[in-house]
Amino acid sequence: MEDSIARLAQLGSGRQRLYIAYSGGVDSHVLLHLCASIAQLKDKLTAVYVHHGLQAEAESWASHCEKTAKDLGVGFLTLRVNAKPDTGESPEEAARNARYAALKSLINTDDALLLAQHREDQLETVLLQLFRGSGLRGLSGMPESMAFGSGIMLRPLLNTPKQAIRDYAHAHQLRWVEDPSNQSNDYDRNFLRNAVVPLLKQRWPAIDKTVARSARHCAEAQVLVDEVADELFAAVFNPADKTLCISELTEHHIRQQQLILRHWFRRMGLKMPAQAFVGRVLTEVVAASGHRDPVLSGQGCSIRRYRDKLYCLTNLPGADLHLREGHQAGQPDVTQSVQEAPQDRVWPTGQTAIKISRDRTLSSVPSSKGILRERWASAKVEVRFRRGGEKICLPGRKGHHSLKNLFQEAAVPPWERDVMPLIYLDDTLAAVGDKWISAAFYAEKHQGCVSLSLQS
Numbered sequence: 001m002e003d004s005i006a007r008l009a010q011l012g013s014g015r016q017r018l019y020i021a022y023s024g025g026v027d028s029h030v031l032l033h034l035c036a037s038i039a040q041l042k043d044k045l046t047a048v049y050v051h052h053g054l055q056a057e058a059e060s061w062a063s064h065c066e067k068t069a070k071d072l073g074v075g076f077l078t079l080r081v082n083a084k085p086d087t088g089e090s091p092e093e094a095a096r097n098a099r100y101a102a103l104k105s106l107i108n109t110d111d112a113l114l115l116a117q118h119r120e121d122q123l124e125t126v127l128l129q130l131f132r133g134s135g136l137r138g139l140s141g142m143p144e145s146m147a148f149g150s151g152i153m154l155r156p157l158l159n160t161p162k163q164a165i166r167d168y169a170h171a172h173q174l175r176w177v178e179d180p181s182n183q184s185n186d187y188d189r190n191f192l193r194n195a196v197v198p199l200l201k202q203r204w205p206a207i208d209k210t211v212a213r214s215a216r217h218c219a220e221a222q223v224l225v226d227e228v229a230d231e232l233f234a235a236v237f238n239p240a241d242k243t244l245c246i247s248e249l250t251e252h253h254i255r256q257q258q259l260i261l262r263h264w265f266r267r268m269g270l271k272m273p274a275q276a277f278v279g280r281v282l283t284e285v286v287a288a289s290g291h292r293d294p295v296l297s298g299q300g301c302s303i304r305r306y307r308d309k310l311y312c313l314t315n316l317p318g319a320d321l322h323l324r325e326g327h328q329a330g331q332p333d334v335t336q337s338v339q340e341a342p343q344d345r346v347w348p349t350g351q352t353a354i355k356i357s358r359d360r361t362l363s364s365v366p367s368s369k370g371i372l373r374e375r376w377a378s379a380k381v382e383v384r385f386r387r388g389g390e391k392i393c394l395p396g397r398k399g400h401h402s403l404k405n406l407f408q409e410a411a412v413p414p415w416e417r418d419v420m421p422l423i424y425l426d427d428t429l430a431a432v433g434d435k436w437i438s439a440a441f442y443a444e445k446h447q448g449c450v451s452l453s454l455q456s
Contacts, residue, residue, distance in 0.1 A: 001034065001160070001168050008156050009038050011145075016110040019077075021103060022047040024065045024177040027116035030165045031157060033174060035114070036072040046075035048106065050099045052083040054091075061177050068175075079103070092187055107149030115155050117142060120162040123208040124192045126215050136222045137272070141215035161208060229263040232256055242268065243309040246286055257282055265299070268312055273299045286310060293414070306413040313415070342419050347381035356383055356421050362433075363453045369444040370437060370451035371430060379425040386418050392429055395442045403432060410435065423452065 018041060022028045035041050047069040049062050062078050069076035079102040085094035107113055122141045129138035144158050157165065169176065185191040200207050236248040244264060249257055258278050265273050273281075277299055285303050288294045296303045302313045347354050353363040362383065364376065391400040407417050412435075423431040430441040434454045443449055 001164060004157060004160055005034060005038065008035055009040060011112070011114075011154050011156055013040070014110070015044060015112050016108070017046060018044045018112050018114060019046050019048050019103070019106055020114045021099075021116070022049055022065050022069070023179075024049065024061045024068070025116075025179065026169050026174070026176040027118060027157070027165055029068065029174050029176045030168050031114060031116040032069070032072065032074070033172060034168075036074055042074060046077055048077045048079060048103065050102055051078055051080045052095050052098065053080065054083055054095065055179070055181065057177070057180075064177055077106075079106075092189065104149040107151040107153075109150045111149075111151040113148055113151070113153045115153065116157055117155050118157045118160050118162050118165055119208045119212050120193075120197065122158060122215060123197065123211045124189050126211050127192055127196070128188060133275075135272075136218050136225060139215065140219035140222050141212070143219065159212065225259070226263075229259050232260050233263045233267070236260060237264070237267075238309070241309070241311075243311050246305060246308050246310050249310065250286065254282070257286075264312065268301070268314060270300055270312075270314065281310075304413070304415065307411055309411075309413075311413065342385040342421075344382065344384045347383060347423075349377075349381075354383065357419070360419075360454065360456050362421050362423075363455065364450040365453050366447055367449045367451035368446050369442070370449035371425070371441045372443045372445065373448055373450050375425070375441065376450050380427075382424045382427075383421045384424055385422060386420070390422065390429060392432060392436060393439045394436055395439045397439075406432070406436065421454065 018035065020028065020032050020035060022032055032045075032047055035045055047065060049065040051058055051062055055061075066076050066078070081098040081102045083091075083095040083098045085091055089097070103113055126139060126141045129141070132138070142155060142158065144156075145152055145154050147153075181187070182190060183194065185194055197207075204210070232252065236245045236252075237243075238245065244260065249260060252260065261278050261281060262272060265271070277296075280296055281303050285294050285296050285305055288305065293304070293306070300314065304311045304313060342357060345354070345356070352365075353361050356362050366373075386403065390403045392403065392406070393400050403417075407420075412420070420433045420435075422429060422433075425441065428440070429438060431437045431452055434452045437451075
């Protein structure tokens, strides 16, 4: 464990705070004990127990963890989370997601979260990914360090064998808790740990070491793949609306198209799509003729095309995998109808921002051009949505223009038009989202105006 101590001292240098995910089990107890034994780290440490509320013993474990941290002279926090699984989410995944979300809220710039995962944990992770048919990224296993929250996540024991951790715990007479659920083979990781890995180790005693080495080879190969993907992706991606240019995408070989799509999902913060889903995006949406409006939903998003752009809409329910054709004129838009219905509302006086749906906010921001601040402040401001037939006169252009024509001219996708907020001042249309301001309200005055910003 001497190497681990040296590694910990190096990893902790320059960090403002070090948070240790402390469950009370032997692995995290050893990590906490190791860190507390390093003089330059001790004052930076906070042990964090995440209370999932899933076990009757959780309260006593929290008390044990708090006492242990106090005895070691380090800070302590308990975070309570809701680990109830969402639809399609396993109990293990739900607990992990809830735990990481809670821990992420703690981590500021120059802070680090330390996890006690070790080499056998890496072996289990790689095997699980292999059995799920994962590619290079999954077979790379867990990285020793990665960005997390505003700081970093570190796994300083990742190359340490489990037996070394056990030996350290016994040598220092540590007391830890045992989670009885770890003995249940109903969970995939427990089944591997309790039934499969011991059998594999009888034949290949160093399997944790060799598989960890394979994981590092995969990680190195993934770095090269990412460099290629970055270059291909940059040529077809539009950062302004996070879309892909279809004509540019289809110039690439099919395998490169698949790589770009996976890179796109990763950039959007979504789970890696299944191979079948990627194939359907390419054959049923990308390859659709220009006049069609197919929608492919699944993987927590909906994929649509409009003109020469491919959209990934994450604010739509992921439902079951399905494909539908776009609605005909005069028929309801099925996809739109499952979104939260936009509601007209008054913009409270003095408030700089207003939520117009669950995940969209409209803000007024100081600007050198836009609506005069005095006029904005003295008017009754309302946010409404399209009823049909609205027109607006724009600065520098003659006549009144229908919103329908303006949306077509600006290539605003059909599904965005009915949820575009219309801003009325004293019952007169003054602005259309953050796209246009009526000529009757438009002004240019150094920092004397407000403009509108629509954020999702």
